[in-house]
Amino acid sequence: MEVLQLLSATIRFGKKEVLKKISFTVETGEILGVFGRNGCGKSTLLKMIFGSLKKGSVNISMNGKTFNVHENISSERIAYLPQHSFVPRNLKVRDLIPLYFLEEQKQDVIFYDTLISKITANKVRDLSLGQVRYLEVLLVGNLNHDFLMLDEPFSMIEPLYKIEIKKLLNKLKFEKGIIITDHYYQDVLDISSQNLLIENGVSIPIKGKEDLKRLHYLSKNSI
Numbered sequence: 001m002e003v004l005q006l007l008s009a010t011i012r013f014g015k016k017e018v019l020k021k022i023s024f025t026v027e028t029g030e031i032l033g034v035f036g037r038n039g040c041g042k043s044t045l046l047k048m049i050f051g052s053l054k055k056g057s058v059n060i061s062m063n064g065k066t067f068n069v070h071e072n073i074s075s076e077r078i079a080y081l082p083q084h085s086f087v088p089r090n091l092k093v094r095d096l097i098p099l100y101f102l103e104e105q106k107q108d109v110i111f112y113d114t115l116i117s118k119i120t121a122n123k124v125r126d127l128s129l130g131q132v133r134y135l136e137v138l139l140v141g142n143l144n145h146d147f148l149m150l151d152e153p154f155s156m157i158e159p160l161y162k163i164e165i166k167k168l169l170n171k172l173k174f175e176k177g178i179i180i181t182d183h184y185y186q187d188v189l190d191i192s193s194q195n196l197l198i199e200n201g202v203s204i205p206i207k208g209k210e211d212l213k214r215l216h217y218l219s220k221n222s223i
């Protein structure tokens with residue numbers, strides 16, 4: 001079992017202190033849901049942990065040992081699905097897969113996936129948003145990393161593909177610890193094993209929908 005612990009994260013942009021007191025622990029086999037209103041710093045936090053945002057300060061340990069986020073991309077411990085689509089739109093799906101995986105066995109996992117095998121001859125630009133996002137989660141999720149962070153995997157995705165992405169994440173969590181943020185809160189709550197909400201730069205552990213209402217992320221009247 002691998003354990004990723006975020007001990008602290010702080011960042012400010014100009015006068016605005018976006019993240020002040022943030023912490024969590026996530027293990028392989030777990031899915032952590034991260035909630036919070038627009039602009040509270042969810043994407044910023046994921047980019048800091050991934051190591052692509054060099055500002056601010058982030059303190060992480062992996063299996064109890066200090067982990068340098070600036071070496072994460074080279075050490076390949078934590079994978080990251082950015083908020084916006086990243087696969088080149090002019091390529092055919094079958095030409096894209098070998099760019100991510102050199103080993104044939106790994107390529108086959110993607111090629112023979114039930115939803116992907118039908119669309120390998122298509123160019124990415126001709127796929128639906130749901131197909132593209134599913135493909136991206138499948139690609140990033142099958143890299144060798146022990147942890148996977150996903151920024152808005154459900155946004156704008158048709159319901160059928162949201163179900164498929166949730167099934168995929170439930171499968172991937174047997175080998176990985178997953179951190180997921182999305183305003184489609186019910187989809188996150190459907191699969192998460194623990195959750196937190198970021199408010200005024202502070203992370204607050206929460207249980208579910210009632211806490212999201214209590215902390216004013218959801219309206220009191222939402223069903």
Ligand SMILES: Nc1ncnc2c1ncn2[C@@H]1O[C@H](COP(=O)(O)OP(=O)(O)OP(=O)(O)O)[C@@H](O)[C@H]1O
Nearest residue numbers: 013014016018036037038039040041042043044045
């Ligand atoms: N590079 C930057 N320069 C200045 N301000 C930034 C930068 N990146 C983020 N911010 C600010 O930091 C705050 C947090 O942004 P972030 O994108 O992390 O929020 P978020 O919680 O992911 O929002 P959303 O739910 O809308 O995706 C926002 O006020 C944003 O404008």
